[in-house]
Amino acid sequence: MRGRPAPLVAFERPALAETARQLWSLGLGSLPIATLALAFFGVVLEKHAALQAQRALLDLDRIGPMFMKLLVREFAPIMAGSVLAARLGSATGAELAWMDASEQLDALSLYGARIGREVYLPRLLAGILGTLLVGVVGVLAASLAAGGFAQLTGTGRLSAFVSPRLVDGKDLALFWAKLGLDGASLPLAAFLAARRHGRGPRGIARAASTAVVWGVLCVLVWDILLGLAFA
Amino acid sequence: MAAAPLVALKGAAVAPGPAGALAPLDLSLSAGARLLVTGPSGSGKTTLLKLLAGLRRPTAGRIDWAGGRAPARAMAFERDALLDSESLLENVLLHLRRLPREAALARGRAALRSVGLAASDEEKRPQELSGGMRKRAGIARALASGAPVRIFDEPAAGLDPVTAREIGALLSAPAEGLLVVGAADPGPLWELVDLGLVLEPGRPARLGPRDVIRARWETLT
Amino acid sequence: MTDRALVAAGRAVGRPLVGWLRAAGALALLAGRSATALGSLDGRELARILAWDGAQSLGLVAITAALAGALVVVQTGFFIRQLGVLGLLGWGAGYASLREVCPLLVALVYAGRVGAARAAEVAALRAGEQLPALEALGVDSVRALLAPRLWGMAASVLLLTAFGDVVALAAAALAARGWLGLPVLEFWRSMRRSLGPRDAALGLEKSAAFGLAIALSALRAGLAAPANGRGVGQAARAAVVHAIGWILLLDVLLTGGM
Numbered sequence: 001m002r003g004r005p006a007p008l009v010a011f012e013r014p015a016l017a018e019t020a021r022q023l024w025s026l027g028l029g030s031l032p033i034a035t036l037a038l039a040f041f042g043v044v045l046e047k048h049a050a051l052q053a054q055r056a057l058l059d060l061d062r063i064g065p066m067f068m069k070l071l072v073r074e075f076a077p078i079m080a081g082s083v084l085a086a087r088l089g090s091a092t093g094a095e096l097a098w099m100d101a102s103e104q105l106d107a108l109s110l111y112g113a114r115i116g117r118e119v120y121l122p123r124l125l126a127g128i129l130g131t132l133l134v135g136v137v138g139v140l141a142a143s144l145a146a147g148g149f150a151q152l153t154g155t156g157r158l159s160a161f162v163s164p165r166l167v168d169g170k171d172l173a174l175f176w177a178k179l180g181l182d183g184a185s186l187p188l189a190a191f192l193a194a195r196r197h198g199r200g201p202r203g204i205a206r207a208a209s210t211a212v213v214w215g216v217l218c219v220l221v222w223d224i225l226l227g228l229a230f231a
Numbered sequence: 232m233a234a235a236p237l238v239a240l241k242g243a244a245v246a247p248g249p250a251g252a253l254a255p256l257d258l259s260l261s262a263g264a265r266l267l268v269t270g271p272s273g274s275g276k277t278t279l280l281k282l283l284a285g286l287r288r289p290t291a292g293r294i295d296w297a298g299g300r301a302p303a304r305a306m307a308f309e310r311d312a313l314l315d316s317e318s319l320l321e322n323v324l325l326h327l328r329r330l331p332r333e334a335a336l337a338r339g340r341a342a343l344r345s346v347g348l349a350a351s352d353e354e355k356r357p358q359e360l361s362g363g364m365r366k367r368a369g370i371a372r373a374l375a376s377g378a379p380v381r382i383f384d385e386p387a388a389g390l391d392p393v394t395a396r397e398i399g400a401l402l403s404a405p406a407e408g409l410l411v412v413g414a415a416d417p418g419p420l421w422e423l424v425d426l427g428l429v430l431e432p433g434r435p436a437r438l439g440p441r442d443v444i445r446a447r448w449e450t451l452t
Numbered sequence: 453m454t455d456r457a458l459v460a461a462g463r464a465v466g467r468p469l470v471g472w473l474r475a476a477g478a479l480a481l482l483a484g485r486s487a488t489a490l491g492s493l494d495g496r497e498l499a500r501i502l503a504w505d506g507a508q509s510l511g512l513v514a515i516t517a518a519l520a521g522a523l524v525v526v527q528t529g530f531f532i533r534q535l536g537v538l539g540l541l542g543w544g545a546g547y548a549s550l551r552e553v554c555p556l557l558v559a560l561v562y563a564g565r566v567g568a569a570r571a572a573e574v575a576a577l578r579a580g581e582q583l584p585a586l587e588a589l590g591v592d593s594v595r596a597l598l599a600p601r602l603w604g605m606a607a608s609v610l611l612l613t614a615f616g617d618v619v620a621l622a623a624a625a626l627a628a629r630g631w632l633g634l635p636v637l638e639f640w641r642s643m644r645r646s647l648g649p650r651d652a653a654l655g656l657e658k659s660a661a662f663g664l665a666i667a668l669s670a671l672r673a674g675l676a677a678p679a680n681g682r683g684v685g686q687a688a689r690a691a692v693v694h695a696i697g698w699i700l701l702l703d704v705l706l707t708g709g710m
Contacts, residue, residue: 021316033697040704047707048552066531074527082560083696090568090692094685103312106286110306111326111376195249204685205572212564212692213512216557220519227526228631231533 018122019129026123027130030087034134035141037083038076042142043149045075050155064147064160071142073171077178078223079142080135084182085215088130089190092123093211096194097204124187131183135175174230181222189214235297237262237409242292243282251278255292256436258428262297265410267441269417269448270430276413277309279430280382283411302408303378309385309413311369313357319343319368320353326376342375343368346401363394370401379408386412387420399423416452421445478676479668482598489592489599497596501604502611505566509612512565513558517616520557521623524548529632538634542642545624550617550647550655556703558616559662562609563695567670570601571691574674575684602667609663613656658706665698 049063099105099119109115147161193210197203236259244255253275260266268276281287282294284306296302305326313322323342327335343353346367357365366386373381381404387395399419404410414420421427427444429437437444528544577583577597586593621643628634673691677683 033693037696037700040700043704044552044707048547052547070527070531073530078523082557086560086564086692086696090564090689094689098685102310103308104314106281107306107308107312107314107325107372110284110286110304112328113325202572202576202684205568205575205688208685208688209564209568209572209692212568213561216561216564217515217519220516220523220557224519224523224526227523227530231526231530231631 015117015122015125018118019125022122022126023129026088026091026126027133029091030084030130030134031137033087034080034083035137038079038138038142039145041075041079042071042144042146045071045142046146046149046155046161050150050153053155064150064156065163065166067146067161068139068143068164069166069171071139072167072175074223074227076135076139076142077175077182078219080131080138080179081182081186081219081223082216084127084131084134085186085189085219086212088127089186089193089211089215090208092127092187092190093193094204094208096123096191097197097207100194101204120187120191123191124184127187128180128183131179131186132176135179139175170230174226177230178222178226181226182219185218185222186211186215189218236260237264237297238283238301239295240282240289240292241295243289243294244291245275245278245282245287246290250287251275251281253278253282253289254430254432254436256430258436258438260409260426262408263406264426265404265424266412266426266428267417267420267424268411268413268428268430269415271432272415274430274432276415276430277384280306280384280411280413283380283409284382302380303376304380304382305373305376305378306382307366307369307373307384307386309388311357311362311365313365313368313372315357318354318356319348319360322357322368323372323375325372326378338375338377339371342371345374346371347397363390363398366390366398367401370398374401374403379405380411381408382411382413384413385415387414387418388416392418395419417445417448475672475676479672482594482602482671482675483664483668485594486599486602489595490603492595493603494596494600497600498604501600502608505604505608506611508569509562509565509608510615512561513612513616514619516557516561517554517619518623520553520616521545521549521620521625522627524553524620525624525627525631529628533632538632539638539642541628541632541634542625542639542644543646545628545639546621546643546647547651549620549624550651551658552655552703552707554616554620555613555655555659555662556699558613559609559659559666559699560696562605562612562663563666563669563692563699566605566608567666567691567695568688570605570667571670571673571677571687572684574598574601574671575677575687578675578677579683598671602664602671605667605670606660606663609666610656610660613659617652617655654706658703661702661706662699665702666695669694669698 045067049067053063105115105119108119143162147158150156150161151158190211193214194207197206197210239259240256242255242257245251245253256279268279270276278287282289284304285301320339320343323339324335327338330338340353348364348367348371352360352364370383370386373383383402386398386402390398396419399422402410402412402423410424412420412423421441425441427439427441427448429444429448524545525541528541528548532538532541532544583593586596625636625639628639629636670691673687673694677687677690
């Protein structure tokens with residue numbers, strides 16, 4: 001197939017390859033901190049639950065399965081969303097603002113790249129997929145950490161915390177919807193922030209921090225709206 | 232009657248914004264023109280160059296190319312604009328996407344060699360290189376394109392005088408095309424051109440033969 | 453061969469470890485020097501920073517806290533309604549807001565907005581050689597520039613969290629009224645019955661620690677970034693990411709200690 005455009009240059013690769021690259025650097029790059037965050041959060045929640053159970057004389061083993069439900073419906077999406085708003089939002093906002101300020105976006109469009117398809121779309125897709133991934137891993141990390149902590153401190157059993165007995169289809173729908181919308185909003189917030197504050201080193205820093213703030217607000221708003229819609 | 236100009240700007244202007252600004256400007260250039268645009272920072276040099284490159288649209292007035300269609304254009308940017316994620320060679324190959332692989336490689340390598348970059352630098356990332364080397368690579372990228380219209384924004388800024396002179400000697404465009412160079416402090420770059428354009432905020436732009444404009448600009452600064 | 457593999461493995465483990473230890477050491481040094489500067493702090497600079505940072509983020513914190521309050525009601529409301537214990541809503545929402553959600557979210561947005569901006573500022577000061585210039589003139593840059601920023605940031609996180617608590621509780625009461633039809637007075641009573649100043653104090657204790665973590669991460673990121681244009685963006689990013697790591701770790705430690 002000589003004579004066809006060379007598959008050599010990065011930009012000739014379909015947007016899919018760039019998506020994979022972004023997913024690798026942002027999605028997987030965020031995984032350690034997000035997993036850690038959710039594991040920590042699981043322990044914190046278990047501690048709170050144990051404190052309250054003591055107070056109200058509840059059996060923590062009965063709370064265990066409820067914990068998984070809460071995690072899937074509420075805590076995992078919001079924690080994953082917030083951590084990614086910081087990690088992915090700041091990275092994408094700063095990167096795009098830098099690409100704009102250093103005229104890389106101009107160079108790309110001058111040489112025939114379609115910015116929307118080759119720069120923005122891969123980041124958007126990577127944001128969605130990365131957030132879903134972080135959410136799933138986060139649920140596992142949080143429930144294992146909470147159950148493990150309960151087992152260790154003798155307040156409950158690990159098996160009760162990792163039991164998906166009470167998780168129903170509606171919970172899962174809420175889980176995917178929240179994560180999907182968060183994942184789409186975070187890159188979009190970063191794009192807007194970068195466009196707004198493009199120039200100069202300070203502009204790049206401002207773009208990064210604006211992306212984080214807008215991202216966190218998006219996550220909160222989606223959480224409330226979807227929570228109301230699925231109530 | 233002179234031949235129809237290759238490009239004509241009629242009152243073309245860009246309203247001030249994050250993308251720069253340009254006061255209304257009339258300018259027509261015939262094929263083979265070599266133009267240097269100078270003026271203080273903020274006068275709209277880069278905006279004019281990007282208008283010619285097709286990266287900005289005029290918010291008022293118009294820009295017309297002969298035959299109604301702009302020829303292929305290449306631009307070397309003030310901040311080199313090399314993609315951080317790609318090697319030097321891949322950056323230069325950026326606008327050779329339509330060529331078969333071997334031809335593109337040969338042309339890209341030749342362009343890098345012509346600006347004095349060694350084969351050992353090809354696989355390096357832009358951040359591993361000095362400012363002068365990045366600038367050369369940016370220029371190689373524009374030269375390799377083979378585009379008839381070539382635009383160079385501040386090709387010598389931030390370089391030592393020796394390197395600046397060397398880089399100046401590399402800038403060229405085919406006879407049927409257009410060479411446009413933007414520089415706040417042109418120095419040796421004047422030698423490359425035959426037309427000069429001075430942009431100053433709040434004053435009408437002045438276009439003229441190089442020596443006239445150069446003399447005026449140098450008494451001003 | 454095995455030797456080489458061993459060396460490689462040692463490097464793979466050792467390098468991040470050394471980097472981490474170094475960062476921790478630098479943080480401790482910065483914290484220590486800022487603490488000794490606490491006595492002779494430039495009051496006016498501190499007040500200026502407090503006012504600026506506070507004013508910068510007051511609106512944002514208000515929005516965030518209001519959303520957090522509503523969120524807590526929506527999240528707990530589902531279960532409360534299922535279990536039919538509406539009377540517990542005030543307790544549940546208040547407990548979650550005061551002890552966990554408010555301190556965490558305020559810290560998170562503050563790290564994003566002010567922490568990142570301060571890190572970028574310090575990096576820009578270094579890129580512009582203003583910090584070295586001060587040192588060359590014999591001015592102690594920690595005392596003059598860094599310590600006021602550090603204590604200003606830490607104090608404003610604390611104050612903003614207290615403000616956020618009030619907003620969040622009000623928003624929660626309104627959301628409970630609007631969404632579940634629970635009278636505001638009922639919500640308030642349920643809260644009063646089971647929560648005390650201790651719950652607010654524990655939340656604020658956390659936010660004091662978060663504030664210090666944000667401030668130290670920001671200054672450290674600003675000082676560690678390369679002194680050039682790119683470094684400024686890098687500093688902002690590192691400040692946010694490190695601050696969040698510390699916030700979460702501290703949250704676990706402090707909740708565990710309750």
